[in-house]
Amino acid sequence: MRKGSIAASLFWLSAGWLIVALVATGFLLTDLYSRALDTSLSETLEFHVESLAGDLLESGNPLSDTISLTDPRFNRPRSGWYWTIRDADGQLYNLSTSVVGIVLPAVTGSSDISGMRTAVLDDAFGTRMRVIERTVTIASKTYRIVVTGSLSEVLKLVDDFRGQTFIVLGAVGAMLAIMSVIVARIAMRPISRLRNAIERVREGDAETVGGVYPNEIAPLAEEVNELLRSNAQIIERARNQVGNLAHGLKTPIAVLRNEAGAKKGVLAEVVLTESEKMSTMVATYLERARLAARTSVVGKKADGTMIMLRLTRVMRKIHPDCTIAFQRPDASLPWFRGDEADLEEMAGNLLDNACKWSKGQVGVRLLAERGDTGTMLLIRIDDNGPGLSDEDAHKVLRRGVRLDEKTPGSGLGLDIVKELVDVYGGSLDLRRSALGGLLAELRLPTSRLTGMTKS
Template identity: 75%
Template sequence: MALPDEESHSTAEAQPGSPWLRKGSIAASLFWLTAGWLVVALLATGFLLTDLYSRALDTTLSQTLDFHVEGLAGILLEAGDPRDPGIALADPRFDRPRSGWYWIIRDGDGNLVNLSLSVVGIDLPSLSGPLDSDGRRTGVLTDAFDTQLRVIERSVTLGGEIYRIEVAGNLTEILGLVRDFRGQAFIVLGAVGAMLAIMSVIVARFALRPIGRLSAAIERVREGENTEITGDYPTEIAPLAEEVNELLRSNAQIIERARNQVGNLAHGLKTPIAVLRNEAGAGQGALAEVVQTETNKMSAMVSTYLERARLAARTSVVGKKADASAIMLRLTRVMRKIHPDIAIELEQAEAALPWFRGDEADLEEMAGNLLDNACKWSKGVVGVQLRGERSAKGANLLIRIEDDGPGLSEEDARKVLRRGVRLDEKTPGTGLGLDIVKELVDVYGGSLELKRSRLGGLLVELRLPTARLGGLVRPVSA
């Protein structure tokens, strides 16, 4: 199989804003906070503008009515007779029936003396309540046509008698203008709010783009594309990038020191244990047997924990990945030479098989042990499959190895994964192969399952984490 070049492994840089409005993101929080504040602010602005407009129209109406009251009072004083039919205002609305614009002159007892043509046939109620210091009063009435009226009344003394001049204007028209203005204002403010919301989306997207680039850079380090975070970042997050790089360097140093110290401790213990074992082996008696037994246990424990430390240190290194297709093809060829009587069938891999996120040697150790074990127990056929799968926990690399051997029961499958357990001592081996596999699987956060194969023997399913930025591979052909 021809391995792809490194350029084919790289994918387009992750878009920092996709999906940038997901729940819990900073951009989503900023957007909804801004949108909520815009809704409150624009609603308050709409009601405030409507109230100001309503006040302005009502004030204008009142001033107009005052003007007509003064004009009617002047005409009345000039005519000298409140019953003069020539008394009239120039505004044609006072001559139009049901216009909502009326004027009436009453005597001191409230009897009708004179009126506008628009009042003919209408029983218009009078205002009640005390007069103000200027001898006038104002209020709101409703005529016979359910039209709301703004009414201003003023008292005039003529020939020793008191007359009341009442002028009414159409308040319903004003309220209609206010409603129209409110609707138009909220349409305009809604459009402004939509534009501001779009602007907040654009601002949040561009303002948070460096965070997305930093996240993508960290992901490239984790997936093995880079060994440290690179790129230029704003002053607000540049210290974070540097701290992450420093953490990576510090982690690598700590791992190296821990590995060296564990190695030194293990090698330092090996010599005294070997001396004790040799001395006990040369002696006789119960004490020598006890010392021999315990030193053997101590030696096995030192070797075990030294191997665990080596595996943990190796798999803790960030930024490693391996081509599973190439490794399995290489292992298959090796096993065919070691077991020439076994037909090993490697199924053609997917065209875009994900890479293993970890050390190549670890994948070889896990897959090699499992494949070798299948060949040892097989009657003649071993099948190997590689595929990518996606679960609720994320993407996985699935390696399936099955044989046509005797297989295992569910109880034996559980037992065989215990350290050093062997179900058949006649087959060569120490029983530690699956122990190493299980140890590495646990370190990488993967899973190992033993099932019944369709070939009649054992089916081993090995699931391992994938390198998300790993490249595409060409179909594998064995």
């Protein structure tokens, strides 16, 4: 069962974290920049207030022409940069050139220790302003100095900075995302090498998982090799035990058969019949154990084209009256993933049956068939014999079933083929052939290895 990809999970996890981190960084930088600009504006306004207060104290007259600020922004109307000098009753004495046709709103609130009050107000044109007011007393008369600076300019600078920041952080995020993809691919390379090594074992190119792996993966490779060794030992022990059991039973069964054969009577016939059944069962289960043990060992493969060429030559000698047409495939045909002797046994039984039942014409073809479970090796053997009905085709695959007792044989050939097919996870289908006889389609798992086949 597969569930997603480690590399994809790492990418999306890192990408999600990057997005959150970069967005938070963007807002944090924007807030810091906004605070810095606002602080700078406040310090500038405080400096101008101190300058006006110094000029007022030096001249002693709020109407003096010497009271002024050199900053040109105070000369531009509707700029948001204004200054005025009023008395405690609100009487205006002096002002900047920028204060034209407007009345600055009053500053409310309490003063700090230095006698200053600050506020954020809007002028008549909708410009947001930072306002600082200071009280100065000259000859028992109190004056209020008000200086404003445009906060809208600061907000515009903050908006521009925010846009540029997110553009830059977006580019950085894209580069980091690309880097995370590269890092994920590099980090996953040992796993890909381990997968390829295991696949080489399964395909028959190696007996053990080889290679050097990082500390996190090396134990997995060692465990796979240990599992392969344990599997081989278990199979060998099982094979030996089944063989010992079969050989141990053969002698008592042979004694019973011999004794029953030398006697006459009902008991002797029963003993002879049952001993024959036991002998058949021992042979059957011994064969099944042999097949299971042989096909359970990984790391085997066989060239189907070479085997079919060899079987075709042999069958032509055994059945000289039969014409066997072998359509040889190209060199890209995948190999059979299993033991060569097993493929010979399966294909040989089918080809021998086709030759026995044909009227002199047999066709053999090898194909690569792609399906839901992957690529399968398809061996098609058809003849121009009498063929079989659907019912007989299903019945003939049963163990020991023979539709014609006159033809030599035990009836176990097709059953052995079916046993091997089931062990390898393949399939065997029997149907009507285009030649008029029987078509046998044998599908078997393939190895990815392909090679040039010599005749």
